[in-house]
Amino acid sequence: MNISTGIKELDYMIDGGLRTGQCYAIKGTAGAGKTVLSLFMTLGALKQNIPVLFISTEVEPSKIIDYVKSFGMDFDDYIKKGLLVVDKIALKPQGVNIVQTDKFDLSAIIARTKAKMDAIKAKLVVFDSISAFIAEFQYEKTARSGFMDFIREITKEDAALVLTAESQVSQEHATLEEFLVDGVIKIRSELIGNQLVKRISVPKLRSAQPISFENRFIINKDGIMILRSENPPTIFIQEEKIGIDKLDELLGGGIPAGSVILIEIDGETNYFPLFLTTLFHQLKKEKGVIIHSNVHMHSARILEEFNRVECDISSHLNEGNLVFIDKYNRTVTAVEAREMSQLMTTDDMISVTVELMEAFARTEQRSVIYGDLTDDVNILSETDFLRYFALQSFNVKEKRAVAYSFINHNAISREILARLRTTADIIIRFSRVNYTNYIECLKSSTGATFLPKIVKFRDKYPLIEIIG
Amino acid sequence: MEMKILFFTSPTCSWCPFIEQVLERIVREANHLELEIIDITKNIEMAEEMEIVAIPTIILPNNQRIIGAADEAFIREQLDFYLIMG
Numbered sequence: 322m323n324i325s326t327g328i329k330e331l332d333y334m335i336d337g338g339l340r341t342g343q344c345y346a347i348k349g350t351a352g353a354g355k356t357v358l359s360l361f362m363t364l365g366a367l368k369q370n371i372p373v374l375f376i377s378t379e380v381e382p383s384k385i386i387d388y389v390k391s392f393g394m395d396f397d398d399y400i401k402k403g404l405l406v407v408d409k410i411a412l413k414p415q416g417v418n419i420v421q422t423d424k425f426d427l428s429a430i431i432a433r434t435k436a437k438m439d440a441i442k443a444k445l446v447v448f449d450s451i452s453a454f455i456a457e458f459q460y461e462k463t464a465r466s467g468f469m470d471f472i473r474e475i476t477k478e479d480a481a482l483v484l485t486a487e488s489q490v491s492q493e494h495a496t497l498e499e500f501l502v503d504g505v506i507k508i509r510s511e512l513i514g515n516q517l518v519k520r521i522s523v524p525k526l527r528s529a530q531p532i533s534f535e536n537r538f539i540i541n542k543d544g545i546m547i548l549r550s551e552n553p554p555t556i557f558i559q560e561e562k563i564g565i566d567k568l569d570e571l572l573g574g575g576i577p578a579g580s581v582i583l584i585e586i587d588g589e590t591n592y593f594p595l596f597l598t599t600l601f602h603q604l605k606k607e608k609g610v611i612i613h614s615n616v617h618m619h620s621a622r623i624l625e626e627f628n629r630v631e632c633d634i635s636s637h638l639n640e641g642n643l644v645f646i647d648k649y650n651r652t653v654t655a656v657e658a659r660e661m662s663q664l665m666t667t668d669d670m671i672s673v674t675v676e677l678m679e680a681f682a683r684t685e686q687r688s689v690i691y692g693d694l695t696d697d698v699n700i701l702s703e704t705d706f707l708r709y710f711a712l713q714s715f716n717v718k719e720k721r722a723v724a725y726s727f728i729n730h731n732a733i734s735r736e737i738l739a740r741l742r743t744t745a746d747i748i749i750r751f752s753r754v755n756y757t758n759y760i761e762c763l764k765s766s767t768g769a770t771f772l773p774k775i776v777k778f779r780d781k782y783p784l785i786e787i788i789g
Numbered sequence: 790m791e792m793k794i795l796f797f798t799s800p801t802c803s804w805c806p807f808i809e810q811v812l813e814r815i816v817r818e819a820n821h822l823e824l825e826i827i828d829i830t831k832n833i834e835m836a837e838e839m840e841i842v843a844i845p846t847i848i849l850p851n852n853q854r855i856i857g858a859a860d861e862a863f864i865r866e867q868l869d870f871y872l873i874m875g
Binding site for chain 1: 797802829833836837839840842843844845852853854855856857858863867
């Protein structure tokens, strides 16, 4: 049985909700919002008419009921209906002296908890907090091992158990509870500027793959809000497609015509699988493809790569759907080149490109431009390059084309990269960590951005697969 | 005046039979003491009322608690302390 926490985003993070028979720990530093989160989980279950047993080790039940009123929750009604029991368990009742030894078990609270669960048929048990409870014992180790029995016995009753546990700021290693529980929900707060920012993550989840990113965690009067770090697209546009299903889906179905896409790569990552996959897709869709070829995107190499992966593009070549513009013409001798002052000026490049786009437009073909800008940045002066990029982007937008510009972000200055990013509509970044390639979207005109996703290369079309 | 020692036990507690013997011996020796043994699995209401957390728990007549198993000397010491102070 899955118990929704009442917080949609949290349900997503823990794979659909709290599962009965499993134990979850909410970890966080003091004041992170562990108790508030557990109270909202309680409310979430109650709203679905699932009985809850809430055990507090620190605060009197009447105080908790008062406390939740400040969040606009009314527990009294649920208590009257027999759906909720709020209880306090502490080792040392008020006004009692105790002496302790290290030979004991916790069968008394197991029996007491079970009796209360039976009374209301509780499917969710919240224990707030294990740290405060254990701290009362002189022999903490025995208490902890006794608590393992508690977890085992309660989850055996087909109920979900939620524990809250305090973690010290310095304490990054896992404590005993973390090994024992099936899921860990971690709340971390950090000071950014003068604002305390809370983040929530799920570092451990036994029933499913844990989610390895942190989301913003906000507590205010209206309740708990979890903002996903990954933005879903705000608008769905299907005018043009990149040609990699998963990527199009993440960007919101497709991309608008007139987009300038900046694909940032580091020098070590091979962007050809992405390049060839989208290129082949555009050719299949009968688009007019213009490639500003250079040392990386050399015509011979592209054809060779297509042959290697057994994609036939000869018909498109014959029909003239695929045009290469050689920026650095090797047939021109050095003397001629000097006479022409430059091998091919950027203005020439632009005018040729525009003419081609117009030619494609006459046959009602949309144009797609591919280019690797890395060398241009280094060969041209900064102003020339930025002017070239701005003019080309302008033409792309005017002619409703799509431009894919690849850039090695390690080989260019940060200022130039920042300017390119300003002009670009969509920024996709390739990165590599420990021989695993990742793709992420930093900016998109559809509003979508996504966190790094693992990329796998294949030797058949489509050459690229995005996982996760 | 009869005074009660409450002894909370459970079937899963391995130290309890020993403690029970010790307590019975103590009670036999003192004529004003009485022992009540409570199995929490059978009398959960009592455990709830006295807010018992761990087993074994001994509640002395002055409401002092001994949590966890201890040897005879320790229990006698706690009890004597109460009797002297009491």
